[in-house]
Amino acid sequence: MTDRVSVKPLWMPSRNFVEQSNLKKFQNWLFVKKGLYFKNYHDLWDWSVTDLEDFWESIWQFNDVKSHSLYFDVLIRSSKDFIGTKWFRGATINYAEHIFRHKNTSRPAIMYQSEREPLRELSWRDLEKQVGAVAAFLKQSGVGVGDRVAGVLPNGPQAVIAFLATNSLGAVWSSCSPDFGTASVLDRFQQIEPKVLFLTDGYTYNGKAYDKLPLIGDLIAQLPTLKKTVLLPFLNPQSKLSQAVMWGDVLKTPFSTLEFTPVPFEHPLWILYSSGTTGKPKAITHSVGGCLLEHLKALSLHQNVKPGDRYFWYSTTGWMMWNFSVASMLVGATLVLYEGSAAFPNLNVLWDLAEKAKINHFGGGAAYYIACMKAGINLQGYKFNQLQTIGSTGSPLPSEGFEWVYKTFKKDVWLISLSGGTDICSGFVGGCPTLPLYAGEIQCRLLGCKLEAYDEAGQPVKNELGEMVITQPMPSMPIYFWNDSQNQRYRASYFEDYPGVWRHGDWIQITEREGVVIYGRSDATLNRDGVRIGTSEIYSAVESVEDVADSLVVCLEQEGGKYFMPLFVVPAKGQKLTDDLKSKINHELRTRFSPRHVPDAIYAISEIPYTISGKKMEAPVKKILMGMNPAKVASRDTMRNPQSLDFFVKFAPEKLSV
Known part of the structure; x- marks a missing residue:
């Protein structure tokens, strides 16, 4: 090797x-x-x-x-x-x-740029002032030691400020990027029950603006533990939301000094x-x-x-x-x-x-x-x-x-x-x-x-x-x-x-x-251009398509740093994998989650390999497609449907090239 x-x-x-x-x-x-x-x-x-x-x-x-x-x-x-x-x-x-032990007047704390904005700087003085104001706002909102504060924010200074303010109080930070679909955000934040949520009105990518405002109401409604929501107008300075406090108003919260709450090491x-x-x-x-x-x-x-x-x-x-x-x-x-x-x-x-x-x-x-x-x-x-x-x-x-x-x-x-x-x-x-x-x-x-x-x-x-x-x-x-x-x-x-x-x-x-x-x-996690994607997210979207009965996805690392992510689907009874069905699947993945969730190719298959306990066998399938000995990567005695592996054993290697 x-x-x-x-x-x-x-x-x-x-x-x-x-x-x-x-x-x-x-x-x-x-x-x-x-x-x-x-x-x-x-x-x-x-x-x-x-x-x-x-x-x-x-x-x-x-x-x-x-x-x-x-x-x-x-x-x-x-x-x-x-x-x-x-x-x-x-x-x-x-x-x-x-x-903040490193604050000084000789160099900026943060420098930032976006597709829409030129390079800018934030001084340590302004960083401390804004973190102090946000911390005061969080404290007024009932946030204390151990409470969760969440953010769906672009990669600008505001996300750093919100995190530092949260941590200064001994509270717990959690974050998703704005390109996550509502389902992905809820899968994460519903588990941790945040008290305060920082949101953006949208984001830009590849020169295109993505408006998130129409989706925010549904997101807030499904997070019942929220005491306050803060809106950062990133796309449009005039953006407003009746359920939210504006970022600019949060920064006006009065405070005397930025204080830090010590918490146990763990x-x-x-x-x-x-x-x-x-x-x-x-x-x-x-x-x-x-x-x-x-x-x-x-x-x-x-x-x-x-x-x-x-x-x-x-x-x-x-x-x-x-x-x-x-x-x-x-x-x-x-x-x-x-x-x-x-x-x-x-x-x-x-x-x-x-x-x-x-x-x-x-x-x-x-x-x-x-x-x-x-x-x-x-x-x-x-x-x-x-x-x-x-x-x-x-x-x-x-x-x-x-x-x-x-x-x-x-x-x-x-x-x-x-x-x-x-x-x-x-x-x-x-x-x-x-x-x-x-x-x-x-x-x-x-x-x-x-x-x-x-x-x-x-x-x-x-x-x-x-x-x-x-x-x-x-x-x-x-x-x-x-x-x-x-x-x-x-x-x-x-x-x-x-x-x-x-x-x-x-x-x-x-x-x-x-x-x-x-x-x-070596496991079933999908690694798509360096970003890990969960198979369960793929399945939740694909199998919500009416004409799909079941599915399995893997991601194969190839020579030269390439990746190939094929999706195998079992069409519903009486259906075939047509170009129209492929388009529906890709559209569902892109809109519910992200473009990275869209596979490189989709193939029809009669059945998905399962263990006796009902787990999809992504890892063995991946290893078979990468050329490993099928007898060594999967025990057919522990499978619900051992014959289902035959498809992957015979699958033409030339189909797995891009």
Whole structure:
């Protein structure tokens, strides 16, 4: 499996770069303060995953984390698995407070641009003023510690302000992007019962305006716990809504000073959502302290973000990379935001932004870089004087993508390919400023993350394809799933395959250099251009079409970073899969959810494979279509209708090309 990885490094850090890196400064600090010396990164990593208590306490101390009370223990392990593990018991902290430790008058807090607006800046003074006003409004609305506040907002400063205000009160934030359909939003927010909802009147994408006002009334009506709704007029400054308070009026709420409510380390910070492979999306709840420590570690040590740097990651408010990019403010960065399509009016729009905003750290999905590469975009004339790193995530970046970066940009730019997930709101594997970079290979396993590749017998392997697992707890692992009182969904999501070990659902290879190559998802989650989509969302829309009896969808990773998402449908009795029926299916998916939910092709099938317990067998079907031995990926003895697999075994491989 090593042919995807080059032998010669694409990038080598200079001696000066290494010496000035945050990681080297951390190692020097460990030597001076703790008497710990590590010959290289791999020795440091080994210590970080062996002596967890000392490592995470060192992250706390190195970053001078502010606690309003003393902690008694760094780590109290759960006896069965990672669920219930306690970190820094007794500590009381506030995430937003750590962001505002970096306020100053010499640089902006946030820079932002959209398809409709030029690049603008928000000062720390104005950020503090607006966060204080929104916090005062929330408090007047009855929001307190532990209450939920939700947002359906564009990727502008208002979403950041609403989050910081929520967190300053010890309340819990949750967010969807405006391109989510009403059904998707309700599937998420009905679970968490928010008290206040921030909404936009619409959004723009690819130069087209999407009016959300007609849908807002129905959304509000189905969230009975709401005390207040706030409307942000993004499309039309004159937008009004009788059930809502206007954003501008909220900003007029009087307050004296912005205060921060300290909460226990394990208190909820925000609720993110799984893709909903089975049933409704899982409401993954992260802790204030866990995310604080993880983000300080990941952004400072593994991405080398420093005070005064400008940090950008192309995202929406519905993807965990939005939360991760906001976290760059924890280490003193200016956050750069963009709202809109990365391809409108052309693929140069984000590179134009990088030049204008003097971005130091530029991030995006692997699919964006692949699109730029295929389009042969012209970046001659761009200087990129300030650009230090280019980050890639969302899906595996192929070797060709690595090589394109170094053919297109300056040779000393550092490409950081990282992979993690909503599950920890960070990365498991990513960049290292002291190691060389090889095409197709992620540089390292991140500090504090005991990641292994397991073979079919559950044994760790190297230079072989294996299941990605985590064998030691991390502070930013979920504290729980909302409304999962017995942790049944939590345990089923990660701990059913290997007792006491987190199975993540990726196929990986750990190379002889201790780098990591990711080959795609091993479970049923759909990964469409770096955005995970739940199969249950697809089924709810497709099977609502009158002429469809049943359906199954998979997403196949292909060479060169391509993806192919076929949908297999069983037409209702007496019906055929016509072009008209295909159009109805695609229309339902696009309008109820998003364009990403629309398949690349639709095929008719007589029956869908099911287990005896009634579960659709997406993962075995995906593996069969990817060429794996059918006898090894599915036990026909555990199937309700074993003959249904024959279709996929015989399915012509040439049909699965785009």
